[in-house]
Structures are given as C-alpha cells and as structure tokens.
Amino acid sequence: MNFSGKVAIVTGGANGIGKAIATMFAEKGAKVVIADIAEEKGEQLALALREKGREARFVPTDVRKVDEIERLMKVAFETYGCLHYLINNAGVSRWKSPYELTVEEWEDVLHTNLRSVFFASREAAKYMRKNANGGAIVNIASTRALMSEPNSEAYAASKGGILSLTHALAVSFAGDYIRVNAISPGWIETGDYGKLREIDHAQHPAGRVGKPEDIARACLYLCHDENDFITGTNIVIDGGMTRKMIYVE
Structure with missing residues (x-):
C-alpha cells in the first residue's frame, strides 16, 4: 500500500505498538507526526525515520490535556497543509483492586485512554473534513x-468505551467522509520477543504471540482509501485467543 502524500498522526507513537505504526506509515510514504509525552524517544524515532529519507516530526503531547491535543492538530496541519489519518494509540493501565483504586488513578486512565480519543478525533476531523475524500x-x-x-x-472501562465511541463517531462523521474504526489487540509483545516461552506461543490458536507490526499492518488496511466501505467496526487481532474455550481439568 502506498501512502505517498498522506499525513498521519500517531498518539503514543514513541514506543511499542505506536512506534511500529508510525514507522510503517513512514515506510509506506506517509508524512508522520509522532505525538507522545516521552520526548527523548519521540525525537529519536523522528530523527531515525528522517535519516532513512522519511518525512517525520515529533510533537510533545500529553493527551490528557485538550489544549495540547488542539495544538498537536494545528501544528500537523500548519506543517504539512493537510491531515488524512489519526491513530489514537496513547494509553496507560492500572492493575489495582477496585477496593483500593483511587479517584485520581481512575480519572488518569479514563482521561488518557478514552477522553483523549474523543477530543483528538474531534479536533482531527475539523481538518480532515477539508479533504475531498475525508x-x-x-x-x-x-x-x-x-x-x-x-x-x-x-x-477495561476505558477500552470498552472506545468501542462505543468508535461506532458513534463513525455515524456522526459519515457526512464528512471520515471513517472511524477500532482495533482490539490481544497479547502483543513489545519487549524481547525472543524471551517468550513455547507455552506463550502455543496457547494461541495462531501458534504465536503477536507483534506490534501485526497491529500496524491493520492500521494501514483500515486507513487505505480503497477500504472506504469499512467504518464503525472493531477488528480483534489476538491470534484467536478470545475464541478459545478454556477448561480446567
């Protein structure tokens, strides 16, 4: 797939899945804007892509703050004159008993993972609607x-909310030819893949643990202009794990 002339923003793009998404879009010819709070890694990635002849820049962004989201979209548009794709990837997790989870921790997860998706999508759509093809x-x-x-x-609440928000935005933005879809990754290893055990791979019907590139390829597919009949849906990419019945003998 060729994305030459296209502009893509990837939030949480400095590490893990986001890094793979940003890299793959750049390799396919897109101009990529990497947004993250990890400034050093974000700058390093943008520089590495430019050294390979790709078009990329880093914009430090805390997606919990709406004014920084607004700035991100403005900078991207003023830099490249257009905006075609947004990948809402930024996220955090808190594994803590519901008896102990604080209000501040709850709100931090919801603001980072869910609220940011709405405001980033809304602000990006204001620029996308200027395009003939949305x-x-x-x-x-x-x-x-x-x-x-x-x-x-x-x-779980933040990710469940993303699924509902996805189909709601898909309907609301339809008149502007802006498609909105979701991807639900399963186990995607962002660390040392070589340290995984055989049992880690074997428990997946696909026979292996996922890689960030598995998600990046799906992002390219959903964004490509030829796939304009896909909107409002969620694609589960988990090696089949959520379809596997597990019994304890």
Missing part, C-alpha cells in the same frame, strides 16, 4: 474491552 481514524482498544482479568476495571 479521512480515517483508527482507535486502539483492547480485547480487555471484551473479557477481563481481576483488578482491571479502569482499563
């Missing part, structure tokens, strides 16, 4: 929106 937004949710482990309430 644009595309991809929200990174999680299989934890569909199933849970103990002590994951804030994270």
